[in-house]
Amino acid sequence: MQTPKRMTNPVTTLHTIRSSFVHRRRQPLRQVSRRFLGLAVLLVLGVGLGQGQTAAWAQDALRERPQGVIFFIADGTGSATYTLARDFLRDQRGPGTTLSMDADQKGSVVTHAVNSRITDSASSATAYATGVKTYNGAIGVDPDTLRLGTLLEAAESNGWNTALISTARITHATPAAFSAHVPLRAQEDEIAQQQLAQGIEILLGGGRSFFFGPEEGGARRDSTDIVTGSGYGLVSTRDELLGATRLPVLGLFSSSHMAYEVDRRHTEEPSIAEMTSWALERLASADEPFFIMIEAGRIDHAGHNRDVVAHLADMLAYDEAYRVAAAFASTRDDILLLATSDHETGGLTLGGEWEGGGSGYRYDPAPIPATQSSIERFSQQYAEWVQAPETLRQRVVTTLAADFGYTLGEADVFQMERFLASRNLNGLRAWLENLLRDVMAQRAAVHWSTSGHTAVDVPLFARGPGAAAFSGSLDNQEVGRILSILMDADLGAETEKLRR
Ligand SMILES: [Zn+2]
Incomplete structure (x- = not known):
């Protein structure tokens, strides 16, 4: 277990102040980091009752x-x-x-x-x-x-x-x-x-x-x-x-x-x-x-x-x-x-720009119902299909059409054949997953900016x-x-x- 590094963040400090002020009646004091609490008490005393109005109505609601x-x-x-x-x-x-x-x-x-x-x-x-x-x-x-x-x-x-x-x-x-x-x-x-x-x-x-x-x-x-x-x-x-x-x-x-x-x-x-x-x-x-x-x-x-x-x-x-x-x-x-x-x-993000130009103001969730499956389910099925590689091509084509409403274009087919010819079935799976991500995002004109979490409120x-x-x-x-x-x-x- 690594010892986590504490981040002293002014936002936290401000909020701690407000919490300890508004909720002082039943504030679980032992639970608040002593460092934050000490600073909070000092600042509340020093800064005065700037939050007084908030506190009044919040106190009312807190009596419920x-x-x-x-x-x-x-x-x-x-x-x-x-x-x-x-x-x-x-x-x-x-x-x-x-x-x-x-x-x-x-x-x-x-x-x-x-x-x-x-x-x-x-x-x-x-x-x-x-x-x-x-x-x-x-x-x-x-x-x-x-x-x-x-x-x-x-x-x-x-x-x-x-x-x-x-x-x-x-x-x-x-x-x-x-x-x-x-x-x-x-x-x-x-x-x-x-x-x-x-x-x-x-x-x-x-x-x-x-x-x-x-x-x-x-x-x-x-x-x-x-x-x-x-x-x-x-x-x-x-x-x-x-x-x-x-x-x-x-x-x-x-x-x-x-x-x-x-x-x-x-x-x-x-x-x-x-x-x-x-x-x-x-x-x-x-x-x-x-x-x-x-x-x-x-x-x-x-x-x-x-x-x-x-x-x-x-x-x-x-x-x-x-x-x-x-x-x-x-x-x-x-x-x-x-x-x-x-x-x-x-x-x-709802909207954004696409390769090949087009307006930055396009965004429309209407075409989304064309999809009947998650990408995860497609990948789980794919893991079964690779047991019988001779039918893999047909199953991919059929499922993309039936579950995602997508017909492979000429360039897609060429790419798929290259993966099949080199027997790179994991590569083919990853490529198909990305294709589906792009197809679905493009239909609605939405964008993902990360595969992780973000810091927005x-x-x-x-x-x-x-x-x-x-x-x-x-x-x-x-x-x-x-x-x-x-x-x-x-x-x-x-x-x-x-x-x-
Ligand atoms: Zn998560």
Whole structure:
């Protein structure tokens, strides 16, 4: 484990000041880096009450006490993705169409980590879950790798019911940061074990391989089945989930991540909206306060893969899940609905210039439905096709036409034949993946600028009691701290308990 380098960033310092000022009533002081806190206190005293007005209305909102908190995290989703999804829906349904969260936009979130201006999911989710910024890769631990109490743990201590949902592996960074403490996100065997010991009522997602040994079809290094005897009822398909009534439930719908929404019809997996709806019904009928975190985990993966169709389809599925949660929240007056992202992925731009000229003002998501598959699924099929190289050419041509609406041109065929003649089948696969990325991006005239994350702010949405406290530009750790106040979650006490 490398010791992460701390970055003293004026932005962090300013936000720490505001947090410690606005939230001093229940600020989990022990969790704030002493260096930042000392500076913050000095500056608050010296600078005076410049934030006084903000503090007054924020204090009002902070007196609210929602009895149900639904926290959505759309992994790797920046402003351009919301615009793309809204424009796509307007093209399909008419010009007045909005996203389900549009009316709830309150502000934006600054996402950087302590050791990098660009965060990963582990660091940003830990900031949301614990109110403390940390280093990239950290799961529920501070920059010194010491454990930090989470909102979910504090909710459990207060007798609330809790739930985690992800379309990625349930052991992946975002859900893990709320329910486990490890110095490195890759320790998913350990994360799975910790998750099952938290008393969480509902866990739904992918990641089956981290819960079973090889004998049961899993990949745990200790070869142990950690589910049997855990008290959890296990469900593995959409139908099993919809038929389940008794809590606690562990839903593991895939050995790794769940399928992209665009590919889901080839699986027996539930959609994110179905998981959300099922979980909210169970939590409501339990008649206890609850905390649920729902991650749209694969919008990020499609950004990494620069697959605009998979990216958009997962965004639309997420919008549907938010719609379900908003409808649920509207039946009561004590539900706080909060939604944001951990960071942006892919540097998606709507518009831009193309080789061979053309206007810089072209951008149109309308042709996107021509695609019926993710690039990932194409690559998985390709891995099977290479077992029978004599039929490879035909399968590629047929699938490109059927699933992507693309007919290879003369130059494409020439290029493919060169790869086949030299038996460079890996090279052919990589070339085809890039071809599909370009074809799909060009159709809509969008651009990706990176296969990694970016540092841009992400939008923040909230409705219900306490929602006004999330207005303005907030730092990711402030979002966690505000939530802890609204939930009466004593994160400091949880941290102390963990370190005792
Ligand atoms: Zn990512």
